[in-house]
Amino acid sequence: MTLDTNLNHVKTEAELKDLINNNESVMVCCGRMGPMCLPVYDVMEQLEGSDEYGHVVFRDMLFDNPEAAAIRDLPECSSFRGLPFTVYYRNGKVVKATSSIQNKDQVTGILDEVFEK
Amino acid sequence: MKKYDVIILGAGPAGLTAGIYLSRARQSVLILDKGTVGGQVILTHAVANYPGLPELSGYKLASEMKKQAADFGCDILGNTSIKDFNFKGEEKVVITDSGEYSSRAVILAVGGQPRKLGLESEEKFQGRGISYCATCDGDFFTDQDIVVVGGGNSALEEAVSLTTYARSVTIIHQFDHFQGYPHAIKAAGDNPKIRFMMESEILEFTGDTDLTGVRILNKRDGSEQQLAVTGAFIFIGYQPGSKLFENCVRLNQRGEILVDEMMATDVPGVFAAGDVRQKKFRQITTAVSDGTTAALGVMDYLVGPDPDKE
Numbered sequence: 001m002t003l004d005t006n007l008n009h010v011k012t013e014a015e016l017k018d019l020i021n022n023n024e025s026v027m028v029c030c031g032r033m034g035p036m037c038l039p040v041y042d043v044m045e046q047l048e049g050s051d052e053y054g055h056v057v058f059r060d061m062l063f064d065n066p067e068a069a070a071i072r073d074l075p076e077c078s079s080f081r082g083l084p085f086t087v088y089y090r091n092g093k094v095v096k097a098t099s100s101i102q103n104k105d106q107v108t109g110i111l112d113e114v115f116e117k
Numbered sequence: 118m119k120k121y122d123v124i125i126l127g128a129g130p131a132g133l134t135a136g137i138y139l140s141r142a143r144q145s146v147l148i149l150d151k152g153t154v155g156g157q158v159i160l161t162h163a164v165a166n167y168p169g170l171p172e173l174s175g176y177k178l179a180s181e182m183k184k185q186a187a188d189f190g191c192d193i194l195g196n197t198s199i200k201d202f203n204f205k206g207e208e209k210v211v212i213t214d215s216g217e218y219s220s221r222a223v224i225l226a227v228g229g230q231p232r233k234l235g236l237e238s239e240e241k242f243q244g245r246g247i248s249y250c251a252t253c254d255g256d257f258f259t260d261q262d263i264v265v266v267g268g269g270n271s272a273l274e275e276a277v278s279l280t281t282y283a284r285s286v287t288i289i290h291q292f293d294h295f296q297g298y299p300h301a302i303k304a305a306g307d308n309p310k311i312r313f314m315m316e317s318e319i320l321e322f323t324g325d326t327d328l329t330g331v332r333i334l335n336k337r338d339g340s341e342q343q344l345a346v347t348g349a350f351i352f353i354g355y356q357p358g359s360k361l362f363e364n365c366v367r368l369n370q371r372g373e374i375l376v377d378e379m380m381a382t383d384v385p386g387v388f389a390a391g392d393v394r395q396k397k398f399r400q401i402t403t404a405v406s407d408g409t410t411a412a413l414g415v416m417d418y419l420v421g422p423d424p425d426k427e
């Protein structure tokens with residue numbers, strides 16, 4: 001399976017590390033092309049093109065990619081049992097993680113809470 | 118305020134079809150959706166009964182419908198919340214979080230959404246034990262004990278599919294009989310991993326951060342029981358998305374919008390199409406059919422009946 005979205009995909013753990021260490025605000029959605037994941041990618045695609053969230057880097061990562069263990073095995077995700085796992089990193093550190101579908105209001109609520117404009 | 122000939126609320130199959138017909142008839146059309154464009158179709162892993170197309174994912178079908186509507190000239194806005202509206206006068210006004218729009222006619226194609234149990238604890242455990250999608254989340258429950266709530270075809274079929282992963286599946290159903298088809302009831306009944314708790318309902322989901330159990334009421338004798346489970350899949354049907362419009366157009370007791378044969382509601386210039394309207398069968402094909410009729414009804418309303426069709 002591949003991720004058929006318009007977001008840039010993270011393919012390796014090294015790439016993920018590089019991304020979160022070199023950008024202050026990063027949101028990564030780790031999922032599949034399923035009904036609970038698609039709405040989250042959709043929101044991210046919309047926000048990626050907006051002026052309001054230009055300070056955030058939006059990426060997705062395929063859940064079944066072995067390298068996605070870097071997200072799947074995070075302590076913050078240890079109790080998650082619903083796709084997708086969405087992780088918010090600030091200066092390389094996890095500041096929030098959610099499991100399962102989220103709508104636009106929920107995503108922007110978190111972005112406003114955890115990241116500085 | 119940006120003006121359109123027609124505003125369509127809801128970008129599922131009904132709304133997108135209406136958009137295709139109206140934009141081909143040279144009407145300016147705005148389609149607004151509060152969520153992801155495609156509606157319930159994107160919840161569907163494989164659609165095998167849409168004529169003319171081989172089995173394909175719901176996502177692919179929805180993407181094609183969206184592209185077709187956009188190519189014909191519809192403006193389509195997803196993830197857009199409606200803050201207010203006024204459909205009373207000749208000019209219909211919709212105020213959203215991304216702008217204000219007006220039109221001469223409106224189509225309500227807001228479909229339906231999965232019914233939730235409505236328990237306070239339900240929200241807390243979504244993604245931490247509670248799921249509405251067996252195909253998405255089933256493998257998180259490998260060798261675990263889980264419950265499935267519901268008694269229709271979806272609940273029965275998903276319970277059977279979840280036995281691929283789970284150690285045991287308990288189906289909790291509020292009535293003493295199932296509403297599913299006989300073959301679905303038999304498949305669940307024949308599965309050694311499945312047991313049934315009839316005339317029962319969940320009172321509470323319990324656990325600290327993760328789901329560890331459910332408190333169940335036996336409706337026959339009023340007794341309560343705690344069942345240790347780590348997963349709960351809820352399939353209790355769909356409810357119409359008409360709540361926002363309950364003081365605007367006439368609904369039946371189930372909250373479905375009442376329309377005439379042209380899909381017109383009791384408010385002039387306001388039409389409804391698809392799963393949100395009163396009808397018996399809810400399928401992509403029936404939604405597409407409603408969308409077509411509503412678009413042609415709108416054309417009659419805006420420019421008068423097509424003389425060739427009279």
Ligand SMILES: Cc1cc2nc3c(=O)[nH]c(=O)nc-3n(C[C@H](O)[C@H](O)[C@H](O)COP(=O)(O)OP(=O)(O)OC[C@H]3O[C@@H](n4cnc5c(N)ncnc54)[C@H](O)[C@@H]3O)c2cc1C
Pocket residue numbers: 126127128129130131132149150151152153154155156157158160161162163164165166199226227228229230358361390391392393399400401402404
């Ligand atoms: C899991 C599942 C599998 C299915 N499988 C099949 C199948 O294989 N074949 C088949 O024919 N049918 C299937 N169906 C049924 C089919 O998907 C529906 O009948 C069809 O999608 C209804 O189309 P609709 O346009 O009326 O509504 P919907 O598809 O529900 O679309 C309505 C849209 O309106 C939006 N909306 C809601 N409220 C508002 C608002 N206030 N403002 C703006 N937008 C709003 C929603 O976000 C949604 O995008 C399935 C349904 C489900 C849930």
